[in-house]
Amino acid sequence: MCSMLHRPKHAVVIRNLEGTECQVFKSKFKNWDDVLKVDYTRNAETVLKKEGLSGKVKKDSEQKDQMKADLTALFLPRQPPMPLTEAEQMMEEWNEDLDGMEGFVLEGKKFARLPEEEFGHFHTQDCYVFLCRYWVPVEYEEDEEEKKKEKSKDEEEGEDEEKQPEEDFQCVVYFWQGREASNMGWLTFTFSLQKKFESLFPGKLEVVRMTQQQENLKFLSHFKRKFIIHKGKRKLKEDSVQPSLYHIRTNGSALCTRTIQIATDSSNLNSEFCFILKVPFESTDNQGIVYTWVGRAADPDEAKLAEDIMNSMFDDTYSKQVINEGEEPENFFWVGIGSQKQYDEDAEYMKYARLFRCSNEKGYFSVSEKCSDFCQDDLADDDIMLLDNGKEVYMWVGTQTSQVEIKLSLKACQVYIQHMRSKDTEHPRKLRLVRKGNEPHCFTRCFHAWSVFKKPPA
Incomplete structure (x- = not known):
């Protein structure tokens, strides 16, 4: 490039590397930040009196070294769980405001009306x-003068009291997408149902898009803790002969209670939770037996809820039974679930679990905390996630994470561990590094219904 430019023989070519540019080079550019502003009207004495050029250079270099970072979230206390009474009150208030709810499900390329008895049942591929x-x-706010005028009119003319104005309404459309469903459902909705609703309720429509386990709290409240997620598609009955296991879990608030189908394996059981196991029979009069398994350390309210969910999920063609941990029959419980394996006997991690996201998407490094109702899909592939389970702090590294983020997140992780050491002396944390796809059991159990990662849309 240098040889291509014509210049006189006496010209000198100087090469500058990025970050080590000389002052003469910098001064040729209009808005170069590092160029020192020199006031040539000042004499040597005034320069010496103040901090001088050396002080200016030092200050500029210090500012450059101090990269902006926001680690505030690491020092905030963990969000306390919402009391059951408060959650129930919130649920009641939201349901009082609800005038009506209509459900639709994508069948092929069209949305069909969802039968009311299927409300609360969702499928991962739908x-x-x-x-x-x-x-x-x-x-309505009225001035006192207007009120007086109305009163005088009423007295003089003897008119009847004015009728109360009708209450206004608002329509909210909740779009729910299973984690195994394609984005075609959303496209179909935006070009069909959404336009229809907008014409029916002009100016009164709000659309809320949600994905599985990242639902809106108000939406969850309408199902009164009976929010059930099944594997597969709604009308596909291929696996109906196979036993199925459902895990009931509450994350931070009773509003965030979900019953999710998980892998039918006894190692997934936990003494602090309730599970529902369906063992189908190849019979016409008796479709099978359903067990509600109550862990020995499970919450009594959750145990009662589990029984209610079982009764709402399965009709009288199934035999239903509530069993406590340790009272499992060989037939058909252990046979149905596969075999008896070791499983967790406590869920202490539920009291400490916190998930942080480390990212530089704002233009600087920042740490933000996910709400207590986090899920597997909150693990961002292009960021670093920090998971605290009370014993270890896992630094989860996505496949598209930058080296800068890794270095800064490691520092943030060390800062957090040091902070927790002073705050919670009884539970010192250890740092663990985890790469996506190699998560240990102590990591995955902090997430409700851990499964394979979602594949990015093609």
């Missing part, structure tokens, strides 16, 4: 749409 109509109370 997309659902719920149209909810809410009452919005209208508050």
Whole structure:
């Protein structure tokens, strides 16, 4: 490049490397930050009196070394779990505002109406749409003078009292997508149902898009803790002969209670939770037996809820039985679940579990905490995630993470461990490094219904 440019023989070519440019080179550029502003009107004495050029250079280099980083989230206390009474009150209030709910499910290329008895049942390969109509109370503010005028009119003319204005309403469309469903459902919705709803409720429609286990709390409240997620497609009955296991778990609040189908394996059981096991029979009059398994350390309210969920999930063609841990029959419980294996006898991690995201997407390094209702899909492939389970702090590295993020996240992790050492002396944490796809059991059990990672859309 240098040889291509014509210049006189006496010209000198100087090469500058990035980051080590000389001042003469920098001064040729209009807005170069590092160029020192020199006031040539000042004499040597005034320069010496103040900090001088050396002080200016030092200050600039210090500012450059101090990269902006936001680690505030690491020092905030863990979000306390919501009391059951508070969650129930919130649930009740939201359901009082609900005037009606209609459900639709994607069948082929069209959305079909979902039968009411299937409300609360979702499938990982399907997309659902719920149209909810809410009452919005209208508050009218009137001046005192206007009130007086109305009173005088009423007295003089003897008119009847004015009728109360009708309450306004708002429609919210919740679009729910299973983690194994394609994005075609969303495209179909935006070009068909959404346009239809917008024409029916102009100016009163709000669309909320959600993916599995990342649902809106208000939406969850309408199912009154009976939110069941099945594997596969709604009308596919291929695996109906195979036993199926469901894990009931509450994350941080009773509002975030889900019953999710997991791998039918006894190693997935846990003494602090309740599970539902369906063992089908090849019989016409008796379809099978369903067990509600109650762990010895399970919450009594959750045990009662598990029984209610079992009764709502299965009709009288199934034999239903509630069994406590340690009272499992060989037939058909252990036979149905595969075999008896070792499983976790406590879920202490539920009291400490926190998930942080380390990212530089804002233009600087920042750490943010996910809510207590986090899930596997919150693990961002292009970022670093920190998971605290009370014993270890796992630094989870995605496949598309930059080296800068890894270095900064490691520092953040060390800062967090040091902070927790002073805050929670009884539970010192150890640092563990985890790469995506190589997560140990102590990591995966912090997530409800851990499964294979979602494949990016083609």
